[in-house]
Amino acid sequence: MKINIWICIFQIALFVSQTCLGAKDPVKFGKVTIEELEMKEYLPDPDAAAVVLCSYGYYDNKSHYFTHVFRVKILKKEGYNFANRKFRVSQKSSIKGNTYNLVDGKVVVDKLSRESIYKERITEDFCVVNVAMPNVREGSVIDLHIHYFGFPWNWYFQEDVPVVWSELRIDKPHYIRFRETFFGNEPLYIRENNRWVAKDVPAFEEEPFMTSRENYITKFEFDILSISIPGYFREYSVSWESVSKILMENRQFGSVLNSGSYLNKVAKGINSKYQTQEAKIVAALDFVHETIEFNGRDRYTAKCHTLSGARDEGIGNSADINLTLIRLLEKLDFEVYPVVLSTKENGILSLVYASFQRLNYVLAYVKIGDGFVLVDGTDKYLPYYMLPKKCLNWKGRLVDKDASRWIDINTAYKDDQLSYYELSLQKDLSLTGKLSYIKMDYAAYDIRKKLENYNSIDEYVEYLTKGHPDIEIIDAKITGIEDVYGPVKEEYEVRITNHAQSIGNTVYLTMTLLEKIEDNPFKAEERRYPIDLNYPVLHRGVVKISLPEYFIVEEIPEQVHLLLPNNDATFTFSISNINNTIMLNYKLAVNKELFLETEYGDLKAFYNEVVNKESEPIIITVK
Known part of the structure; x- marks a missing residue:
């Protein structure tokens, strides 16, 4: 029987006395002031299209819930993109939001409807929530309240617009060992044992030909290293070897690579028709392109527990496609391994600190002749030996039950x-x-x-x-x-x-x-x-x-x-x-x-x- 370890932690935590966080909450959801509504510009940056008035997050060890209150002022039309936001949450979550406008001296409130909240499942543990706030205009104040079960993955002290106040509090758990990794160049205003604050943070400005803002924007990334409760211990992001082991046990990764019996007939047909390794790889790619359309979503885990799901639907994410390719190449007697990575937009992987949350893609690592080639099956316009630009992101991690190692991801092509x-x-x-x-x-x-x-x-x-x-x-x-x-x-x-x-x-x-x-x-x-x-x-x-x-x-x-x-x-x-x-x-x-x-x-x-x-x-x- 599968045990939900987070519920176990929650039940034990109820009997444990926790230290209360004494500082006053910097913001309350729904308590928007007239001053915030009447605000016309942000004086430290008069050109700002929007300004984050407050971003406040706290993790409660008693309930094991994380709450995020996010308030932003829209100053110009260019700031309307804040009406559409993405948040990473666990499967057990709730979201509410309001748009506030001052109309003829009166406060008008438009509530975020269920129809404007879209959840996309990424793995068994988390999903991405897209929200579209109603009636956003110049002068609006947007208030969001995100509440989910589990530990936060990251915290952004900096945004693409100025941030007046960003505060994170972690009521540190006794049974979860975690690592926080700090990125960025902006200093923190307060840095205490369980409380971090950034104040008056300037907008992050991207430069032409940057690798990714995720490598440089001021933020925390959190990785759970291990969970230890009486009768249970599990390592997670302690090392890249432990990440590899967990992936091979994951139902949407390792288990998927043991499915795909329908590929036996496909492999038999390719083997009978083609003799060279190169011709077989090309034929395998052609089959994948014809069978599964890429839906544009970069993932390192399949959306189903078997490969037949994407085949039946005729559409899938990058992992559906490339795990199918890996399995087909195995059946064609190639030596092939999955290599997980982070795409350029997602930021580079750390050689020192293992991280599940940085992973968002998987490639096939195939032996051809005396060498290996990284192969991607999502784009029919790429020859097998060339990778999408987004994948050329320094290094990836080979995943195997016996060995895990770094693989260089670069290109000799121009x-x-x-x-x-x-x-x-x-x-x-x-x-x-x-x-x-x-x-x-x-x-x-x-x-x-x-x-x-x-x-x-x-x-x-x-x-x-x-x-x-x-x-x-x-x-x-x-x-x-x-x-x-x-x-x-x-x-x-x-x-x-x-x-x-x-x-x-x-x-x-x-x-x-x-x-x-x-x-x-x-x-x-x-x-x-x-x-x-x-x-x-x-x-x-x-x-x-x-x-x-x-x-x-x-x-x-x-x-x-x-x-x-x-x-x-x-x-x-x-x-x-x-x-x-x-x-x-x-x-x-x-x-x-x-x-x-x-x-x-x-x-x-x-x-x-x-x-x-x-x-x-x-x-x-x-x-």
């Missing part, structure tokens, strides 16, 4: 693009000719995903011309879309206007077109966090522009070769003029995907020079 332009400058200063591209690896993936949103090539061409009104696309041809293991080739016959500019008898012509970097993506003077580009970049190209004989080239930009320390990035730009045909050869290579904040100054300066060089014109006179 945003790889080759361009070739052959154009002629006309008397009216328009450019006519052909633009050709060969896109490989992640560049090919990006164009395939983009084309998925259009019903035809013509519709995609229409989109391109809207974004570039000076380019008339006369004809277009795109090949290689269906074969994800090859490049995508694009060819366009074009007429381009307003690219060459004239002043009197002088024409100014820049050689870069669609590939030109218009603005430096790194504009800030300083950088607080590392720069994550996902993967290396390699963009190469040749641009040929033929000039009529009555055009005379007076000046061309000097060639340049830029190089960052350790060859981390290079840029080559060289223009020549032979018989009135101007030719540009260029190459931009960013050879690593992660730059530390200390390298930001060099990277910013590098891109400044690239932007400036690509903007330098050729100077031409007319006879």
Whole structure:
């Protein structure tokens, strides 16, 4: 018989005397003041679209319930996103909420309805609750009360808007051993044994090309290490080895990997048709893509206790898909293991501190020949040897009943693009000719995903011309879309206007077109966090522009070769003029995907020079 250990703790805790928390509660649900309703701006940050007036959480060891009261003031329309919030709670929970507005001097209250609360079960232990608050407008005050059975997973002292007061109290349990891990740069105002307060916390500001806000925002993460009561002891996040053991015992993970008898027939068919390991993996992926549609939810546990659930419904989360793939590969006699990880948005895993709550994805780790490859089955546009960008998040943990170890999660594949332009400058200063591209690896993936949103090539061409009104696309041809293991080739016959500019008898012509970097993506003077580009970049190209004989080239930009320390990035730009045909050869290579904040100054300066060089014109006179 399955024992609910939390109920056992609750029953024992009733007989144990607990120390009362003496500090007064900073906020009471439903007790909104006129001052809060009349508030027009937050003086320390007048541009703030909203401000968290108070976020207060407390864990009661007697009842083993956690309560969170969250109050936010909406100041501008940009703050309306606070009307829709997600909270992680246990299966046993209750939520209530009110929206307060001041209308003609009177307080109007709109209650959160049951229809506006949506619970999504993640595992047997917890779910995510989505709430949509009613009648939110500029000036509204939103009040939420979240109450659930169990210990909190995390606590955010900082939000994307300023926080006036954030307080957490933990009536520390005698039978639960836990670890709190502090993240972020904002100091705490009060830090006591069982009470933590942050005051007047500035809004968290994301930077371009950040890994994840979850790595840097000021917060606590809690992990239960063990539970010990008379007659019962269980370890949880003591070590990554214990996490692996628990996962293999979990009904939505380990047990699922022992199901899937329907895959026997599938494996038999694949084995009879294909001989090589590579062909069998491709066939296994094709089967998974055709059988289970990805619902967009990143999970490390399946939604059911068997693999047949997702098969029958024809749709599933990432774990439904990848655990099915792992089981099918096992039946095809591959050596394969699950690797659990945290996606980029969810934050990186700690090598030191094991954590269930950081996990939200699982991949297949497959032996092919003499090596292993990480494989994901959620995206039909990725070849088996390439991972989604969101999974390229440093390290994952191999899960096995006998051994558990770290697996590097990176990629040797690039945003790889080759361009070739052959154009002629006309008397009216328009450019006519052909633009050709060969896109490989992640560049090919990006164009395939983009084309998925259009019903035809013509519709995609229409989109391109809207974004570039000076380019008339006369004809277009795109090949290689269906074969994800090859490049995508694009060819366009074009007429381009307003690219060459004239002043009197002088024409100014820049050689870069669609590939030109218009603005430096790194504009800030300083950088607080590392720069994550996902993967290396390699963009190469040749641009040929033929000039009529009555055009005379007076000046061309000097060639340049830029190089960052350790060859981390290079840029080559060289223009020549032979018989009135101007030719540009260029190459931009960013050879690593992660730059530390200390390298930001060099990277910013590098891109400044690239932007400036690509903007330098050729100077031409007319006879």
